[in-house]
Amino acid sequence: MKKTDVDVVVLGTGNAALCAAIAAKEQGASVCMLERAPKSKRGGNSYFTDGAIRCAYGRFQDLRAVLPDLDEEQIQQISMPDYGEEAFMADLLRLTDGQTDQKLANQLVSRSFDTIQWMMKQGVQFTVNENQYYEKDGKRQFWGGLPLKTKNKGVGLVQALFQRAEALGIDIKYDAKTTALKQEDQLKKLIVEIAGEPVEITANAVIFACGGFEANANMRKTHLGNEWEKAVVRGTAFNTGEGLTLALKAGAVRYGQWDGCHAHTTDYHAPKTGDFNKPGDIYKKSSYPLGLIVNVKGERFVDEGADFRNYTYAKYGKETLKQPEQKAFQLFDAQVSPNLRKEYHLPEATCYKADSVEELAEKMDVCPESLANTIRAYNQAVQPGPYNPAIKDGKCTKGVCPPKSNWALTFEKAPFYAFPVTCGITFTFGGIHVSPESEILGDDKRPIAGLFAAGEMVGGLFYHNYPGGSGLMAGAVFGRLAGEQAATFCNRTKPLSSKS
Known part of the structure; x- marks a missing residue:
């Protein structure tokens, strides 16, 4: 030896x-x-x-x-x-x-x-x-x-x-x-x-x-x-x-x-382990505070606007893992889509685009009625007030569970986008x-x-x-x-x- x-x-x-x-x-x-x-x-x-x-x-x-x-x-x-x-x-x-x-x-x-x-x-x-x-x-x-x-x-x-x-x-x-x-x-x-x-x-x-x-x-x-x-x-x-x-x-x-552990929402079709040919954390999805998150039943399950993403993504990755099929969708409309992070625009990103909520639900393979009800209840709960994604603006919902505590805009301007995500573990x-x-x-x-x-x-x-x-x-x-x-x-x- x-x-x-x-x-x-x-x-x-x-x-x-x-x-x-x-x-x-x-x-x-x-x-x-x-x-x-x-x-x-x-x-x-x-x-x-x-x-x-x-x-x-x-x-x-x-x-x-x-x-x-x-x-x-x-x-x-x-x-x-x-x-x-x-x-x-x-x-x-x-x-x-x-x-x-x-x-x-x-x-x-x-x-x-x-x-x-x-x-x-x-x-x-x-x-x-x-x-x-x-x-x-x-x-x-x-x-x-x-x-x-x-x-x-x-x-x-x-x-x-x-x-x-x-x-x-x-x-x-x-x-x-x-x-x-x-x-x-x-x-x-x-x-x-x-x-x-x-x-x-x-x-x-x-x-x-x-x-x-x-x-x-x-x-x-x-x-x-x-x-x-x-x-x-x-x-x-x-x-x-x-x-x-x-x-x-x-x-x-x-x-x-x-x-x-530290977990993060990542593209549902991301590699099962890191790809050394595509480094740089390109599969994560971090702009969810600007939109909504629903599971495969079309139901919201977290407060997307509880805090800046730096303080919630490790926790919300785990919450995604608890959902049916360990799958969720991040939803955005045309009001906020210009502010999505770069990873949403990469060719590796899985994205569904539609001109109506019902059409979007069909592409997501989610019950259209269920998703429409979720969006309707959310929109009715959005409170007036100034919107500013650079601060915790307090623009929130009332009367819907879970709430959205900041950055709550009505989900109404087409086209609509859905990004399927799952949980990715980063470190223990x-x-x-x-x-x-x-x-x-x-x-x-x-x-x-x-x-x-x-x-x-x-x-x-x-x-x-x-x-x-x-x-x-x-x-x-x-x-x-x-x-x-x-x-x-x-x-x-x-x-x-x-x-x-």
Whole structure:
């Protein structure tokens, strides 16, 4: 069996793993990354993300430091609310029903903008999130605390981080399946199959950053419920929970909401797992606050206007999964269709178009009478008032259940559009217990020497729901922390790279 020594081993090659590897290397450690997928499918779930990343930027003036491409004319056209640490924390607490681990949340929030600046130094480029504003009175009015995204979405993010990792000389091994981890005399011995050949790697520290169990149908069924067995996997097919299993065998403990996950409505005919030939989160459907959502019986089942989509899509994906046939339809009329996001206009989008509600129902294979009754009851409940999709305008319904709390326009102007959707799972909320410094904690709540975790493997941040873009930010924050702490640990224990 081949043998090799290294200071830090990082499991995974997504955003969290790459940030961890780069941070450890910057601190002087030798680093080896192990990726179960082939090189052509590297990057984990990060490859598929839309790139929106949430941070406590404070004022727009501060955010401009990471948006160097904005010219003065563009700046004058932007109206952007402040979004500081208090606002970020308030969103986390509100959407998780106050269950987020306060210590972990504090790290995420307080280090978010500094980590954005650090990522920029690593070569990641940022741009304004074009899906986060509406044009009004000649201004781009931003909303929802998510005005920033990585240039060229998740593809651009991981490409930049891989370029930096390779420039630093970080060793990346693909087709690498870690089958065992032994801890001997403060050293970690990993047994890894690399392209089918067994290799023993000895390291001072190991960073687990290889995702949750969202791509494992049996684990989804066990922990999330039977209805999740056939859910569409919106990202990589390689996040099957093996890293979690390996960490638990090494002494880690479960933490967080193991029966919870980030889910999103996605095109009903989307691939069953992420298509590496079509990245960029092109199948999701996020403009539903502008319209209505009905199931195959033609009935509404959620308050489409409860909040901005950033704060409801993770929850409403799950609600869609509970519907008959795990199917629903997002409905829009000609009043709002010009404001639909870009993914609605892609050739991959499934769309039915009609000049009457009854004709639309027939194309949807929904009872025309049932859908017409739903639309009629909704229209009669719409209250007067100014409509503004850039703010929570309070334009609502009364006397219909469920209500629509904001952005309630009558559904009456042809042509009408229906987009069939189902639930797509993005990542699981349950993980392992880590300290605010990314150290893996044992059942005595003490750090297990030399073991760290980041990304989806960190449990305790998200419960029931989550603020859009905070998962990508958490991956970067705790990835960077894990890398720095792992390198510090190596320096205390004499790095293997310095041994003869």
